[in-house]
Amino acid sequence: MNPFHAAKSQNFTQAAKELFITQPAVSAQIKGLEEACNLVFFKKRGRRVYLTEEGKILFKHACKIFEYARELENIVNDLQQLKIGVLRLGTTKTYARYFMPFMISTFHEKHPDIKIQLNEGSSLEMTYSLLEFKNEVAVIAKAEDHPEVQFIPFSREEVIVIAPVNHPLAVKKSVSLQELAREPLIMKEAGSGTRKRVLELFAKAGQTPNILMETGNTEFIKQLVQRGDGVAFLVKEAVLTEVQEKKLAVLPIREKQLFLDVSVAYLKNQHLSPPAKAFIQILDQIKPGDLTLKGIGSLMAKMLVNRNKNLNVS
Amino acid sequence: MNPFHAAKSQNFTQAAKELFITQPAVSAQIKGLEEACNLVFFKKRGRRVYLTEEGKILFKHACKIFEYARELENIVNDLQQLKIGVLRLGTTKTYARYFMPFMISTFHEKHPDIKIQLNEGSSLEMTYSLLEFKNEVAVIAKAEDHPEVQFIPFSREEVIVIAPVNHPLAVKKSVSLQELAREPLIMKEAGSGTRKRVLELFAKAGQTPNILMETGNTEFIKQLVQRGDGVAFLVKEAVLTEVQEKKLAVLPIREKQLFLDVSVAYLKNQHLSPPAKAFIQILDQIKPGDLTLKGIGSLMAKMLVNRNKNLNVS
DNA sequence: TGTTTTATATAAGATCAATTTATGATAACC
DNA sequence: GGTTATCATAAATTGATCTTATATAAAACA
Numbered sequence: 001m002n003p004f005h006a007a008k009s010q011n012f013t014q015a016a017k018e019l020f021i022t023q024p025a026v027s028a029q030i031k032g033l034e035e036a037c038n039l040v041f042f043k044k045r046g047r048r049v050y051l052t053e054e055g056k057i058l059f060k061h062a063c064k065i066f067e068y069a070r071e072l073e074n075i076v077n078d079l080q081q082l083k084i085g086v087l088r089l090g091t092t093k094t095y096a097r098y099f100m101p102f103m104i105s106t107f108h109e110k111h112p113d114i115k116i117q118l119n120e121g122s123s124l125e126m127t128y129s130l131l132e133f134k135n136e137v138a139v140i141a142k143a144e145d146h147p148e149v150q151f152i153p154f155s156r157e158e159v160i161v162i163a164p165v166n167h168p169l170a171v172k173k174s175v176s177l178q179e180l181a182r183e184p185l186i187m188k189e190a191g192s193g194t195r196k197r198v199l200e201l202f203a204k205a206g207q208t209p210n211i212l213m214e215t216g217n218t219e220f221i222k223q224l225v226q227r228g229d230g231v232a233f234l235v236k237e238a239v240l241t242e243v244q245e246k247k248l249a250v251l252p253i254r255e256k257q258l259f260l261d262v263s264v265a266y267l268k269n270q271h272l273s274p275p276a277k278a279f280i281q282i283l284d285q286i287k288p289g290d291l292t293l294k295g296i297g298s299l300m301a302k303m304l305v306n307r308n309k310n311l312n313v314s
Numbered sequence: 315m316n317p318f319h320a321a322k323s324q325n326f327t328q329a330a331k332e333l334f335i336t337q338p339a340v341s342a343q344i345k346g347l348e349e350a351c352n353l354v355f356f357k358k359r360g361r362r363v364y365l366t367e368e369g370k371i372l373f374k375h376a377c378k379i380f381e382y383a384r385e386l387e388n389i390v391n392d393l394q395q396l397k398i399g400v401l402r403l404g405t406t407k408t409y410a411r412y413f414m415p416f417m418i419s420t421f422h423e424k425h426p427d428i429k430i431q432l433n434e435g436s437s438l439e440m441t442y443s444l445l446e447f448k449n450e451v452a453v454i455a456k457a458e459d460h461p462e463v464q465f466i467p468f469s470r471e472e473v474i475v476i477a478p479v480n481h482p483l484a485v486k487k488s489v490s491l492q493e494l495a496r497e498p499l500i501m502k503e504a505g506s507g508t509r510k511r512v513l514e515l516f517a518k519a520g521q522t523p524n525i526l527m528e529t530g531n532t533e534f535i536k537q538l539v540q541r542g543d544g545v546a547f548l549v550k551e552a553v554l555t556e557v558q559e560k561k562l563a564v565l566p567i568r569e570k571q572l573f574l575d576v577s578v579a580y581l582k583n584q585h586l587s588p589p590a591k592a593f594i595q596i597l598d599q600i601k602p603g604d605l606t607l608k609g610i611g612s613l614m615a616k617m618l619v620n621r622n623k624n625l626n627v628s
Numbered sequence: 629t630g631t632t633t634t635a636t637a638t639a640a641g642a643t644c645a646a647t648t649t650a651t652g653a654t655a656a657c658c
Numbered sequence: 659g660g661t662t663a664t665c666a667t668a669a670a671t672t673g674a675t676c677t678t679a680t681a682t683a684a685a686a687c688a
Contacts, residue, residue: 013635025676027637032675037390040585043447046684047635050447053400053587054393061382061389068379075375076351079368086367133357133364271354273367327664339647341666346646360655361664 008059010048078113079274087275088117090126090135092192094218095262098237099155100139107282114275122216124191130267136276138265139283141193151263154283158236159194159258161251162243164228170249177205177255184212184230186221197260198233205255222248235260322373324362392427393588401589402431404440404449406506408532409576412551413469414453421596428589436530438505444581450590452579453597455507465577468597472550473508473572475565476557478542484563491519491569498526498544500535511574512547519569536562549574 009015012030016023034041041055051059078084087107091100096118104116119126119135123143129135130149142151161180169175169183181202187209188195202209212230215221221232222239226247242248264283266272272280321329321344330337348355355369365373392398401421405414410432418430433440433449437457443449444463456465475494483489483497495516501523502509516523526544529535535546536553540561556562578597580586586594 011635021675022677023636024638024678028675031637037394039390039393039588043585044636044683045447045584047633048684049636052585053402053450053589057393057398058386058389061386065379065382065386068375068382072372072375072379075372076353079353079371080351084371088367133359136367270359271357271366274353275367325664335646336648337665338649338667342646345666358654358665361662363665 008051010050012049082111082274082278083113085114085273085275086117087114087137087273087279088119088135089279090119090121090129090138090140092123092126092140093120093216094235094238095139096120097218098235099262103139103283103286106286107279110282111275111278114278122189122191123193127265130265136266136273137279140263140265141196141260142263142265143191143193143196148268149265150268151261151265152280152283153261153263154286155262157260157262159197159233159260160236160239161231161233161253162222162225162239162248163231163251164225165246165249166228167231167249167251169231169251173252174254175251177202177207177253180231180251180253181207181209183210185209186224186230186232187211187214188218188221188233189214189216192216193260194233194235197258201255201258233258321356321363322365324364326363396425396588396592397427399428399587399589400431401428401451401587401593402433402449403593404433404435404443404452404454406437406440406454407434407530408549408552409453410434411532412549413576417453417597417600420600421593424596425589425592428592436503436505437507441579444579450580450587451593454577454579455510455574456577456579457505457507457510462582463579464582465579466594466597467575467577468600469576471574471576473511473547473574474550474553475545475547475567476536476539476553476562477545477565478539479560479563480542481545481563481565483545483565487566488568489565491516491521491567494545494565494567495521495523497524499523500538500544500546501525501528502532502535502547503528503530506530507574508547508549511572515569515572547572 012026013023016026019026030042037058039054039058040052041058042049043052044050075084089104100118104118108114108116119129121129123140126135126138126140127144127146127149130138131146142153145151161175163170163183169179187198198209213224218234218238221234222242224230225232226242231251239248239250243250264280266276266280321340323329323332326340326344327337330340333340344356351372353368353372354366355372356363357366358364389398403418414432418432421428422430433443435443437452437454440449440452440454441458441460441463444452445460456467459465475489477484477497483493501512512523527538532548532552535548536556538544539546540556545565553562553564557564578594580590580594
């Protein structure tokens with residue numbers, strides 16, 4: 001099995017065969033070791049060799065090294081075969097809440113041994129987290145372009161304007177940006193992809209939005225709007241339930257629909273770990289429609305079952 | 315400290331310095347490893363290198379190997395410095411009882427970490443135990459010469475004849491072998507050094523001893539003689555107490571005193587382990603007189619204190 | 629007892645792996 | 659924008675390891 005083990009079979013020639021080398025090579029190796037240690041590990045008697053006491057002691061301990069070497073090989077195999085590994089994934093709170101569960105569950109189903117570390121922040125923060133090697137992949141909007149970051153869009157999400165149910169504009173057939181600019185706006189924080197698109201929209205229309213408040217917390221925004229503190233632009237998916245339950249009204253914008261591209265982002269010209277590669281590959285296979293709440297319905301049960309195995313979402 | 319550790323310092327050049335090799339050597343090593351594993355362990359960004367997730371995992375496990383390698387070095391050092399090791403020592407029951415305690419105690423005092431395995435048997439059996447590698451050193455009488463065994467005499471013990479205190483010959487001024495040959499003799503077993511000398515003695519005198527019984531057990535012989543079952547030849551040292559206490563009588567042999575050489579025996583042309591070498595060296599330093607019961611008196615206390623540390627006498 | 633077989637040691641030459649030297653590319657620093 | 663620091667690469671060198679061939683010695687056998 002290993003040099004020592006073979007030699008221990010009280011036969012250098014046999015050891016040589018097992019190691020696919022010649023007998024003099026074994027003799028030389030052992031001689032070298034003995035000289036290096038200034039100790040004798042084998043004694044010869046007749047045509048047999050025996051381990052000395054020192055040899056036995058050294059052998060016993062040396063075995064552990066070979067054990068670990070074998071273990072290391074297993075680890076390398078496991079790394080190749082996605083049996084061990086970590087996927088460090090960045091995303092936004094909103095995506096984590098509305099799109100990620102399905103993606104992660106699908107990934108986890110296919111690679112149940114890979115640990116998943118999910119980090120949240122604004123799209124921009126997550127873009128930088130890639131550059132800082134904090135995350136390897138991010139599911140975010142392109143809040144800012146960066147020459148070293150590759151964005152692969154995989155889903156186009158509609159951004160809508162929400163208002164309190166009793167809002168005067170809610171009854172109108174269409175609302176202009178000019179009208180919206182007068183309303184107090186609960187805006188997503190700096191670095192948000194949605195915010196970027198919204199600001200672009202106002203700028204293009206020559207309007208300046210009346211930003212009442214900024215926050216990264218989508219749930220908080222919904223609460224404020226519901227209480228009548230203002231209106232807000234949010235991804236449709238995130239307010240679906242509240243709209244259906246008539247807790248929030250959707251203001252129909254006069255201008256054409258506003259969309260937000262959700263992308264997988266990762267560093268250009270940088271090696272991707274096997275888990276990261278596998279994750280991106282899975283995203284390629286998932287049809288965008290499956291990501292929405294509609295698609296999730298039938299998969300809810302599965303997700304709940306698989307959730308807490310080695311799925312270290314932190 | 316080790317290749318990986320150094321490389322982990324996010325700097326191949328630094329690693330190379332620590333390893334006393336050049337930077338391209340480090341690069342080549344890592345490239346080789348990565349290619350062999352079909353994995354990427356380092357990623358470069360700017361002028362720094364970072365461990366990938368896979369690199370971190372492999373590194374964590376590889377450290378254990380280097381830990382063990384360091385431990386192995388310590389073991390080799392300890393073997394050289396007699397910090398660990400086993401002394402496999404053969405001797406006879408009688409010597410174990412009367413001479414060995416002092417020798418072992420002296421050895422143990424000088425090399426407290428060496429374990430001692432004491433095996434007992436007749437002198438001849440112990441001679442063969444050397445040839446079978448069961449023991450490395452033996453403290454025995456030369457019961458039989460052997461071309462491969464080196465005997466180094468270090469003590470000359472007097473052999474005396476003991477008889478029951480009321481034995482008719484006990485009152486005589488001197489007893490001839492002829493007279494002794496008529497007495498029932500409790501003889502030491504085959505392979506005994508004493509037996510060999512006694513038989514030689516009778517043979518030289520043209521007499522045939524009247525052997526009543528053979529046994530290897532010296533204490534048993536003393537019991538039998540005390541009970542009046544016969545006379546026996548034994549090493550003086552072994553019957554000192556009983557003679558002083560007048561439980562046994564000593565028959566004065568007419569012929570010149572009979573002596574038995576106690577030797578250290580070990581294999582010629584065979585490497586001796588450091589513990590065995592150290593033991594023989596200590597025997598060289600001990601004056602024969604110290605070995606007897608007389609010499610032991612003052613050392614009794616010390617022996618008793620030191621006895622049960624890692625002194626595995628089996 | 630001598631001959632054959634089996635096993636290790638040794639020496640010289642060949643092979644292969646690892647290292648160095650020299651140089652190029654690239655990003656950070658001033 | 660030039661300089662510095664760092665890693666990559668290629669070719670040459672070195673050194674270690676292996677092989678081939680042979681010697682030696684003990685066990686097996688006849």
